[in-house]
Structures are given as structure tokens and as C-alpha cells.
Amino acid sequence: MQREILTITNLTKSYGKKEILKGINLHVSRGEIIGYIGPNGAGKSTTIKIILGMEGDYGGSIKLFGEDIRQNDIEYKRKIGYVPEIADVYDNLTGYEYLTFIGQLYGLELEAAANKSKILMELFGVGEAYHARISSYSKGMRQKLLIISSLLHNPDVLFLDEPINGLDANSVMIFKEILAQLAAQGKTIFYSSHLMDVVEKISSRIILLNEGKVAADGTFAQLQEDNATGTLEAIFNELTGFHNYKEIGEQFVSIVQEVK
Incomplete structure (x- = not known):
């Protein structure tokens, strides 16, 4: 089995x-949990959207599963799971209807998708909410629905953007264990x-993007060694130049406390 699953070579993208x-260059292997971080506007979401095929007109090349994604337009997407930071779901559907719909989109039979999702x-x-309308779901329940829908088809690569928003502490623990088990299976x-703090704990490798370039790439221990700082937050601030x-x-706070 090919160890390297994703190769990004001199990736460039402009809007006007x-x-x-x-010029992003990355080599990613199977079984890695990559903390993909950076300030707003650094290019994280753009990179992921290009890999997912949601953005085109880019420079450089991306190989996923050993093939250029430009040449393999649809098939490779069946092996990807995605949880966006903000997602629209069909509120009028039930959990059952939504998950079986997503499962069938990825090629699962209705019965298999229904059993698995339940x-x-x-x-x-x-x-208990499996047959309830999504419009009645809390934020945490919606997030769990999105996580399940991203994993239903057993993808080989998973892209997660702020996936634990709205989850309670117990659910976060379950989710971390799910990620560890998935990584152990390649x-x-x-x-x-x-x-x-979450990225620091769960990642086997951390990639920091800043102003459209890779500013750091390594394990947390390597980043600590290279930057002589303690937490990932401190390293992040140091590398992005955010000190004030x-x-x-x-x-x-002084403005908030001003007397009128």
C-alpha cells in the first residue's frame, strides 16, 4: 500500500x-492527524477547498491517492469525508432521511446506510433523535449529525474544520478517541x-500556514525545539507575529468600563 496519500507541489491561488x-508544498502520509492551523486569511480553507474540488483555477499540482485530482474529477471524492465550519443541512428532513441520503450519495445501499447511521x-x-426533524436539533446534535455524515462511507481522508463546536465534554472525549482509532487504522x-490546546493534544503533526506560506511543519515537540516556547498558542503567536x-x-476592557 502506498504510504504517501497526499502530495501538494507549489500550490498557488489568487483572487484577482x-x-x-x-507556493505550498506538502507530503502527507497515511495515518497522520494533522493540525492545520493559521490566522484567518492564511489560506487554510482555500487549500482544503481546492483539494475537495470546490475551488479551481489554481497553480501547481495536487496528487491524492497517487493521482492528480485534475485528472480524477469525481472518483477520488468518494474517499473523502468533510465537516465544514459552517454547514447548511436540510432542516425539514429527519436524521434518518438526511444520513441515508448522504450514504446513498456515496454509494451505500439504503438498508446499509440506515443500519449504520442508526x-x-x-x-x-x-x-432518540434519529427520526426527529433536524429543525428540532440543538447545535451539538447538528454537529454530531455532520460528524456521522462525514464518516458514514468510511473515507480514507477526513477534513475537519472546527469539528467540536457545540459538543459537550463527554462527546469531545468520544470524538478524540474516534480520531485516534481512525488514525491507527491508516x-x-x-x-x-x-x-x-486541542490541536496540540490530538495532532501527530502540525502545519502552520501564515500569509499563504507554510511557516512551520513538524510534531509539537519539534516546533517547541525550533521556537523555544512552551504552548502551541505561544508558538502560533511567535510565528505569526501577533504579540499585542x-x-x-x-x-x-477599559472602553467597556468607561463611565458615560
């Missing part, structure tokens, strides 16, 4: 005159989040 990606919802603590996971957060916080 604005250059978003400025068990997964029960394991995730939302089995699944590759891109985990994008602004929660640095204390001053901004102080000014913010």
Missing part, C-alpha cells in the same frame, strides 16, 4: 490581484481549529 496561496447516532448519544485526518493581544485586551 490578491495572492492567497504562495447505530452511530445511538453511540454518539443522539439515537486514515489521514486534517484538523483545522483555533483551539490550540494583552494591550488590545486591556484597551477593550
Whole structure:
């Protein structure tokens, strides 16, 4: 089995005159949990959307499963799971209807999709809502629905953008274990989040994008060694040049406390 699953070579992307990606190079292997981080506007979402086929007109090349995604337009997408940061779901559908619809889109038979999705919802603590309309779901329940829909077809690569938004502490623990089990089975996971403590704990490798370029790439221990700082948040601030957060916080509070 080929070990390298994703190869990105000199990836560039512009919107008009604005250059978003400025030559990204990455080699990603099976079984890695990659913390894919960076400030807003660094190019994280753009990179992922290009890999997913949601953005075109880019420079450089991307090989997924050993094939250029430009030459393999549809088939490779069947092996990908995706949880976007903001997702629209069909509120008028039930959990059963939504998950079996997604399952069939990925080639599962209706009965198989129904059985699998019912068990997964029960394991995730939302089995009682399986036949309820999504419009009645809480934020956490919707997030669990999205996570299940991204995994229903047993993808080889998973892209997660702020996936634990709305989850309670117990569900976060379950989710972390799910990721660890998937990685142990050779699944590759891109985990994008602004929660640095979570990224620090779950990632086997961390890639930091800043201003359209890779600013850091390695294990957390390697990043610590290279930057002589403690937490991932401190490394993030150092590499992105963000040092005045204390001053901004102080000014913010002083304005809030001003007497009219």
C-alpha cells in the first residue's frame, strides 16, 4: 500500500490581484492527524477547498491517492469525508432521511446506510433523535449529525474544520478517541481549529500556514525545539507575529468600563 496519500507541489491561488496561496508544498502520509492551523486569511480553507474540488483555477499540482485530482474529477471524492465550519443541512428532513441520503450519495445501499447511521447516532448519544426533524436539533446534535455524515462511507481522508463546536465534554472525549482509532487504522485526518490546546493534544503533526506560506511543519515537540516556547498558542503567536493581544485586551476592557 502506498504510504504517501497526499502530495501538494507549489500550490498557488489568487483572487484577482490578491495572492492567497504562495507556493505550498506538502507530503502527507497515511495515518497522520494533522493540525492545520493559521490566522484567518492564511489560506487554510482555500487549500482544503481546492483539494475537495470546490475551488479551481489554481497553480501547481495536487496528487491524492497517487493521482492528480485534475485528472480524477469525481472518483477520488468518494474517499473523502468533510465537516465544514459552517454547514447548511436540510432542516425539514429527519436524521434518518438526511444520513441515508448522504450514504446513498456515496454509494451505500439504503438498508446499509440506515443500519449504520442508526447505530452511530445511538453511540454518539443522539439515537432518540434519529427520526426527529433536524429543525428540532440543538447545535451539538447538528454537529454530531455532520460528524456521522462525514464518516458514514468510511473515507480514507477526513477534513475537519472546527469539528467540536457545540459538543459537550463527554462527546469531545468520544470524538478524540474516534480520531485516534481512525488514525491507527491508516486514515489521514486534517484538523483545522483555533483551539490550540486541542490541536496540540490530538495532532501527530502540525502545519502552520501564515500569509499563504507554510511557516512551520513538524510534531509539537519539534516546533517547541525550533521556537523555544512552551504552548502551541505561544508558538502560533511567535510565528505569526501577533504579540499585542494583552494591550488590545486591556484597551477593550477599559472602553467597556468607561463611565458615560
